[in-house]
Amino acid sequence: MGKGKAQELSQLVHAHDADTVIVDTELAPSQRRELENVVGVKVIDRTALILDIFARHAKSKEGKAQVELAQLEYLLPRLRGWGESMSRQAGGQVAGGAGIGSRGPGETQLELDRRRIRTRMAKLRKDIKKMEPARKTRRAERCRTGIASVVVAGYTNAGKSSLLNRITGAGVLVENALFATLDPTVRHSITPNGREFTIADTVGFVRNLPTQLVEAFRSTLEEVAEADVILHVVDASHADPVGQVRAVHEVFAEIDGALNIPEIIVLSKVDIASEVDIAALRSRYPNTVPVSSVTGEGLDDLMQAIEDALPHPDIRINVIIPYDRGSLVSRIVEEGELQDELEYTSQGTRVHAYVTPRIYAQIDEAWILS
Secondary structure, eight states: OOHHHHHHHHHHHHHTTOSEEEESSOOOHHHHHHHHHHHOSEEEEHHHHHHHHHHHHOOSHHHHHHHHHHHHHHHGGGOOOOGGGGTOBOSTTGGGTOOSSSSOOOOBHHHHHHHHHHHHHHHHHHHHHHHHHHHHHHHHHHHHTTOEEEEEEEBTTSSHHHHHHHHHOOOOOOOSSTTOOOSOEEEEEEOTTSOEEEEEEOOOBOTTOOHHHHHHTHHHHHHHHTOSEEEEEEETTSSOHHHHHHHHHHHHHTSTTGGGSOEEEEEEOTTTSOHHHHHHHHHHSSSEEEOOTTTOTTHHHHHHHHHHHSOOOOEEEEEEEOGGGHHHHHHHHHHSEESSOOEEOSSSEEEEEEEOHHHHTTOOGGGBOO
16 A cells, blocks of 8 residues: 555545554554554554454353464564553663663563563463363264264354254354354264264354464364364355355365365355355355255255265174173164174174274174174
C-alpha cells in the first residue's frame, strides 16, 4: 500500500468514524506502525484477528494454554515503545535523576516485558507438554481396543459440529461463527452393519493458517494424522467452496501422512445450496456425499460411505477358541467379519472369520484348524 492509498484509507476511517482497521494479510511490525501513524486508529492484521477469535472460543485448559502461547509468540517480535512508558529505566539512583555513578540503568520496560513474555511462554510449553501424555493415553486406548477412528475436518464454519451432533447426538456447541470449535471432541458411533467407530471434531482450517496456529494446535491436527477415515466437510452454499477445499488440503500437506488417509468429501448445507453448485462440486470431486444436518438428507448415504471406507479385517482364521477365552470371541464378533455362524464344540467355540492383525496376534497356534 502506497502513501496515496494509505491517505485514502485514512479518509475512509474518519468518514465512517471507525476505531479499528483490519488488514487481510500478515503485517510486519514496522508496516503496522506506519499504517497506524497515517490512519490514526488501531490496526490489526489477519493473524491477530484469528488469534483473538481463538481466545474467545477456547474452553479446555489445554485449548486456553495453546491459544495464549500462540498469542505470545505473535506478540513478542511486535512489542514496541509506547512513549515514555516503554522507555523507562530502573536501577540505582538513575531513576531518581541522580545521573551516572550508581548501579547503572538496569532494564528498560521493553526488555522487562520481553523477559516476562519469554518466561510465560516457557511455562506454557511445559504445561502443554504435561497435558500431552493424557491425550496420548486416550488415543492409545482407542487403538488398543481396535476401534476405527473417523475425523471430521474442514474449513471454519463449514458445518462440522452440526454433522457430528447429527451422527452421534454429541451435543457439541454449534454456532454460525468462525472457529466455534477449538477443542477436539471425540464420540462413538455405529455403522449400519454394527461396526463401532470413534468420530472426532476438529478446529476449522483457514487459508494461509498462521505458523503459530499450526504449531499451537498440533494436538487437534494429530487427530487427523492418526485417523482411519477423514470426513472433509465443505459448505456447498459458500461462495468459494473449491477455494476452501484447496485451503484444507494445504493444511493436510503439512501433517505427516494425512494425504494418504481415505477421504470422504461431505457437501454440507445442501438444503440452502443451489442444485447447480452441488452438481458442479460432485463432478469435480467424485467421492462426495451431499448432506443436510438440518433436514437429515443424505445421512444414511454418509453412514454407508463411512462403512465402506473404514479398514476391513483381512486375515482369515478358522480356529477353535477355548471357552475361557470368551472375551476374545466377543472382540472377533465386534471388530472382525464372521464368515460362518459361531459353532460351539466340546473343545471350545469354532470361529471362521476375517480379523485384524491386532486380534490375530492373540490367536494361539494350537487353536488353528487345518
